[in-house]
Amino acid sequence: MSQNIRFIQGNEVCVEAALYAGLNFFAGYPITPSTEIAEHLSLRLPQIKGRFIQMEDEIASVCAIIGASLTGHKVMTATSGPGFSLMQEGLGYAIMAEIPCVIINVQRGGPSTGLPTSVSQGDVGQALWGTHGDHAVIAMTASNHQDIFAMTVHAFNMAETYRTPVILLFDEVTGHMRERLVIPEPGEFPLVERLRTSVKEGVDYHPYLPREDGRLPMSDFGGKHRYNVTGLAHDMWGFPSNNPSVVQGLLRHLVDKINNNSHNITRYNEYEMEDARTVLISYGSSARSALHVVKNRRARGERIGLLELQTLWPFPFGLVRQKCADAKYIVVVEMNMGQILQPVRMAVDNPERVYLANRIDGVFITPTDIKNILRIIQGRGM
Amino acid sequence: MAIKDYIRERFFPHMWCAGCGHGIVLNGLLRAIEQIGISKNDIVMVSGIGCSSRISGYVDFHTLHTLHGRALAFATGVKMSRPELKLIVPMGDGDALAIGGNHFIHAARRNIDMTAIVMNNRIYGMTGGQYSPLSGYGTSATTAPYSNIDHTFDVVNLSVAAGASFVARTTAYHVMQMISVLKQAILHKGFSVVEILTQCPTYFGRKNKLGGAVEMMEYFKNNTTSVGSKAKQENPELIERGVFVRKEIPEYCSEYEKIIQRATIG
Numbered sequence: 001m002s003q004n005i006r007f008i009q010g011n012e013v014c015v016e017a018a019l020y021a022g023l024n025f026f027a028g029y030p031i032t033p034s035t036e037i038a039e040h041l042s043l044r045l046p047q048i049k050g051r052f053i054q055m056e057d058e059i060a061s062v063c064a065i066i067g068a069s070l071t072g073h074k075v076m077t078a079t080s081g082p083g084f085s086l087m088q089e090g091l092g093y094a095i096m097a098e099i100p101c102v103i104i105n106v107q108r109g110g111p112s113t114g115l116p117t118s119v120s121q122g123d124v125g126q127a128l129w130g131t132h133g134d135h136a137v138i139a140m141t142a143s144n145h146q147d148i149f150a151m152t153v154h155a156f157n158m159a160e161t162y163r164t165p166v167i168l169l170f171d172e173v174t175g176h177m178r179e180r181l182v183i184p185e186p187g188e189f190p191l192v193e194r195l196r197t198s199v200k201e202g203v204d205y206h207p208y209l210p211r212e213d214g215r216l217p218m219s220d221f222g223g224k225h226r227y228n229v230t231g232l233a234h235d236m237w238g239f240p241s242n243n244p245s246v247v248q249g250l251l252r253h254l255v256d257k258i259n260n261n262s263h264n265i266t267r268y269n270e271y272e273m274e275d276a277r278t279v280l281i282s283y284g285s286s287a288r289s290a291l292h293v294v295k296n297r298r299a300r301g302e303r304i305g306l307l308e309l310q311t312l313w314p315f316p317f318g319l320v321r322q323k324c325a326d327a328k329y330i331v332v333v334e335m336n337m338g339q340i341l342q343p344v345r346m347a348v349d350n351p352e353r354v355y356l357a358n359r360i361d362g363v364f365i366t367p368t369d370i371k372n373i374l375r376i377i378q379g380r381g382m
Numbered sequence: 383m384a385i386k387d388y389i390r391e392r393f394f395p396h397m398w399c400a401g402c403g404h405g406i407v408l409n410g411l412l413r414a415i416e417q418i419g420i421s422k423n424d425i426v427m428v429s430g431i432g433c434s435s436r437i438s439g440y441v442d443f444h445t446l447h448t449l450h451g452r453a454l455a456f457a458t459g460v461k462m463s464r465p466e467l468k469l470i471v472p473m474g475d476g477d478a479l480a481i482g483g484n485h486f487i488h489a490a491r492r493n494i495d496m497t498a499i500v501m502n503n504r505i506y507g508m509t510g511g512q513y514s515p516l517s518g519y520g521t522s523a524t525t526a527p528y529s530n531i532d533h534t535f536d537v538v539n540l541s542v543a544a545g546a547s548f549v550a551r552t553t554a555y556h557v558m559q560m561i562s563v564l565k566q567a568i569l570h571k572g573f574s575v576v577e578i579l580t581q582c583p584t585y586f587g588r589k590n591k592l593g594g595a596v597e598m599m600e601y602f603k604n605n606t607t608s609v610g611s612k613a614k615q616e617n618p619e620l621i622e623r624g625v626f627v628r629k630e631i632p633e634y635c636s637e638y639e640k641i642i643q644r645a646t647i648g
Contacts, residue, residue, distance in 0.1 A: 046645035060455035067459025
């Protein structure tokens, strides 16, 4: 069987995967290092009768995709740190109004304009708590092109399943790196379509009345049911309400539909974990260096393994606790000042065994950086 | 259909103050839609945040009550993805031209087919009477206790300069004209702007000692004139009403259809 093999940038992988997942509408604003996603989609979307629009800013971009999602399309935008900051308002709206959409953040150095062309994983915390108010979000990442493809498809599936925005946290290295991608055949990955209401025309449709499993059957704008969508706290009709029991029920629903389904949302890879006494925990491009260290040290007989997280939020506390139960050393490898270190410490039984191997200078973390930390932890000096 | 067939009675009474002009705009808008005879299923109303934006909750269309200033950005996504739908976007003056000013000029520039209604009461009513970009020099507001030194936008001139292909102005007093220009705006293919001067007796009227709703509407009657009228030449202070611009230029979604044709040929 001949395979469809490409040698492309990570940003192009996002494009291929999004189209595979059924993307039909993209709105965005140019920003390094995510711009190639917009460029490629401006070419590809009209070829499949989809639509691309370059908006006046990132605020408008996220709002436009929410509007397009309401008419029944699969939608996405892509940006980097400064644009992601502007999108927090629309992200909160999509959470509150339960609109499926995918937001890609190809991370660069921050804060502010920071390091536009350098790598960072500094937006991990912002993905969780960047928008105001109590809520839950889904944020995912990947370290190689094959996984970027799989996770982008997974992101669309989770967005459509739980009617929520899903954030893909890629970074400058994975976004601009070129490597081999085997494009999966149609049907190789299951694709999720959003639930649509079976309520007949003329019968009272309750757009915001969740089923027992937390999912809400939707009706497309322009379809047979006319209803209200709002970012205000709202009742089952989507009409603004400040009734305390309605508000409490809504917030509980928004958080529970994500947190109670983390088993469906969580994805991870593990390497050499069976008897590992030293566990590296990493994600995104940093996991590439961590994996290199594990392979080298395993070859020399060290009991070391890698837990590569792909779903960052909701944080897989149970998974991390279980995988680290027998570990003597746990080292979180990331390119920030410990944004995943914190939840890992909360997850494990012995937080004093958790260490950080990081870089925050815009330079990609190397295996040597990780080895230097390991030598200190293991008492072997520099 | 009767006007009441266009509203969601379940959500009445509305939350506007006694004497507010927004209810008159709602009435005029529904009459315009009724006279055109568009199906309720074909209309999407997108609004932002503020007193004016609550209009979307009361009407029986597909309604999207969005974020402060962002209504036109949401509407752009709806329209682009389903170009056959009619988009009506009511906004307040602060909503459309302060926080939403950038989206306003860019939607106008694209000439995307939708009707932007600026319900201009020259004040932030929902938050209790702060000055807006339309309040004007010398007015009083809770955030301008020593008099406002901000100059105002002229919504008509701004819309024309930004590229809107239909621009009109009317007031809450001139209801028949309101219905007429709204009909023309909705039927126009392209980005249409209708500025409607409405009264806020609760805040703008009270802070500026303009009297109650009746006195404020009398002001609209006595201080406005038809566009291009002789009265305007004699008294340049008068505010012109009517249709200022109506031009046929390429519409954004129609142009995108051509892009799709170009992309799918190769």
